[in-house]
Amino acid sequence: MRSSSKFLSLALVVAVTATACAESDAPLSDEDYDDIALSIGATTLAGGELGAIPDVLALATGRMPRGFALAADGTYHAEREGRDQDYTVTCHDAEDALLAVCGSDTTRADSTVAWMGGIDLPLVTSASARTATWAFTDLLSDTATLEGTSAFTYDTEQRIPERDLVSTYHLDYTAHYDAVEVDVASGRPNGGSIHYEVSVEHAQNAAKRAFEVAADVTFQSGGGATITMDGRVYRVDAVTGLVSRP
Structure with missing residues (x-):
């Protein structure tokens, strides 16, 4: 469902669409790397994909996050800032037995996350979707471990x-x-990493360009993170998603 809400910041939309489109076989420029770092910061770290982690942790321990409702099919649904969000969560106890209801005795939880949203303005439109499959362990300790995959x-x-x-x-x-x-x-993440395989296609009228790049986000104990691409390193505020060069 498309919404007029700013699922992605308008600044990001303008930044990645107003840049001149280089030749298709040209090497990646500093602007290309900057745009990808900005995209990862805005869509993943700034309340995006990782913003779903507190929701899943709450559901896994028997608490309903703000704005969520339980559907008849057992999925959890919310609409926030124009984003349709659907989660599933299954929980296990210390003996790895499946729990009928997630609660304070959950030690392991498996979840799926699906989001859709966009903006629709007279001269700018966008649409985005993400899915994730996550597994959380050690939920009875102070620090849980997250493994899984996602797509955006x-x-x-x-x-x-x-x-x-x-x-x-x-x-x-x-x-x-x-x-x-x-x-x-x-x-909030305070350790570990996420590896990304990123594909980009950019066109301005008849000029077109496509490229791929790998990126790694490494979380730090103080709450920040770094993005590394082809030797370039960016610092990221894991709460706001603001990206800067060291």
Whole structure:
């Protein structure tokens, strides 16, 4: 479902669509790397994919997050800021027995997460969707461990009539979570990493370009993170998603 809510910041939309489209075989520029780092920060760390972690932890321990409702089929649904969110959670106790109801005795939880959203403005439209399959262990300790995979797609179109320009941008990635350590009380990652395989297609009128790049997000104990791509390192505020170069 498309919504007028700003699922992705308008600043990100303008940044990735207003950049000139280079030749298809040109090497990645600093702007290319900056755009990808900005995209990962905005769509994953700034209340995006990792913003779902506290929701899953709450559901796994028998608490209903704000705005969620339990559907007849056992899934949890919410609509936040124009995003349709659907979760499933199954829980196990210390003996690894399946629990009929998730609660305070949950030690392991398996979950699926699905989000959809976008913006629809006169000259800018976008749509995005993500899915994730996560497994949480050690939920009775202070620090849980998250493993799993996710996928994300993002498409936007910007029209600039005074320049007779139509710019489109497609980004998708797959992600693998490697022993991400999560503080159970706050739901914030403080260790481990996520590996991304990113694909980008960018077109401005007849000019088109496509490329792929690998990126690694490494979480730090202080709550921050770094993004590394081809030797380039960016610092990320894991709460706000703001990206900067060291």
